[in-house]
Amino acid sequence: MTAAAANPATRSRPVLISASSLIGPATIIVAFGVIAPMLILLRYSFNRYDPRMLMIEAFSPENYLKFFSDPFYLQIFWTTLRISLLCTLICLVLGFPLAYVLARTRVRYKNLLIIGVVIPLFVGNAVRAAGWMTLFGSRGFLSVMLMKLGITNAPTEIMFTETAVIVGIIAVNLPYMVLTLQSVLEGIDRNLEEAAFSLGAGPLTMARRVLWPMALPGIAAGVILTFILAMNAYATPVLLGGPDFHMMAPLVYSQFQLNNWPFAAAVAFILTVTTLALTVAAGLATRQRFRG
């Protein structure tokens, strides 16, 4: 009896130690690198701002009230949300077929194709946005080509428009979507597709009835990932949107630059909570769909 009781205890101790040593470092980094600053920001967001004295200790919701009562900030909030949802949707529509082809192809250079999808990630966002600038400007490649081909007769201004920002964000986010979907689609037995075909389903019906529901958890992961990236995009809206175009992440930074830490903290928190809430909602929705 005693031997049996003592045994699991002596055996479980080394397991506990090794488990904690495995998850320990990551936990510490998350705790001190993410949670602590967030808590400090949360506290800051309730402080007051004074142009001369900067931050004043307080506990007031006025930063949040200011954000939600000022049409200028609300406009930025809705723009960010709209662009993020739009970019995510386009990434899904463009990414799904590409991921499917990548997942199903049996060619020898498949790894090269995957590297081709990943390569854009090697280029930093700022560098890439600079590249887009040369393409989008009124004397940029695209505008000149359109005129040379006689499609337009005046310079096309894409630079510093919402379109430029949307295209830029999609270019950044698409690889994440494709890679996430590809790994999920690869896990779906090809025989299931053939079974659907043999039962009379055409490719679109098969995709809707078999691939889509089976890939749903992966689709949710891809959508959430790209949505978070779009919501928090900084370099792309700043460089391609220009001085008159505003999104949430650049707004946070500009408020920090103005030394208005309390308001910057409040905006940062609104951005984070909105992203988190929509992410959780998306997760719950897919889980319910999957059960039903």
Place this chain on the structure above:
Amino acid sequence: MARLELQSVSKRYGEFHAAREVSLDIADGEFLVLLGPSGCGKTTTLRMIAGFIDPTEGSVHIGGRDVTRLPPWKRNAGLVFQNYALFPHMSVAQNVAFGLEMRSTPKSEIPGLVSEALQLVQLEHLADRLPRQMSGGQQQRVALARALVFHPDVLLLDEPLSNLDAKLRHDVRVEIRSLQQRLGLTTVMVTHDQEEALTMADRLVVMKDGQVRQVGSQRDLYEHPADSFVADFVGRSSFIRGRMHGTTLKSAGGLEIVCGREIVGDAVVALRPERVHLSKQPLQGMENVFPGQVTFVSYMGSLIDVHVKLSEADQVIAQLPNHEGHELPDVGEAVHVGWSSTASVFPAQ
């Protein structure tokens, strides 16, 4: 159900011939089995019937309709996969209903047809289960019900039993065969298991290297194999190689074997083990009688295999029934073996 015809269907991948001029005519309600080792082209042939592979040449007709260029979803063929391929996110009933929904069957008729199909395979009580909650044998029967519910023109079975354990395999064999006969299903099954093929088929097709080697009944294949490959693949044979002189084969070990037909050049005699007589006394009444030495005895219960060396280069296997009081030869013992001139002989390949 319908007649199924393949007219010199070929599939080439570059220089590789996956199937070479395969011609088959499968009658309405017939159970045809494609048999052969892996890579023989049997699966390629089945997939060309199903529409997953486009033939390089030739045509496929189902019920008189040329379906060669039709995609799989327009062929009305019921397919059962080796791994069953049930949709894991759908219940058994939903899986079975899928083919009906694709054919725009009125919603009100679907439940009735689904339970009818599930009754065929005795699974109507599990209609609400998910595939992962079922055993392999049950999943297999669901796959069968799913393939039959929409009354396909042909039923295609791709190694349907190879994932089942041995006991279950025997039961399911009988179950599929009797269902096929009862419903008069035109059926093509692919397998590498000759016992499975022999017990289920009306007619068998033996394939190798993308080519049809022989088409015929079990008896045809066993009694009159077209070549030494078929003689080896269907049933068992021991082979004696040599060179023909008229109707006599002179073996590598110097035996002179009387054969039923004349062949020019190198040839091989195939002997069915149960047709080789074995005795301790000299044998009479057969064209070919040789002394030999027992090298190996394999006791298999009802049957006993005796390996007999006839010369340095030649060896045969004789199969004896295990009669009561039968005295078994010992290893090393001198015996006499004999067989008739009707034993198969083929040109060497």
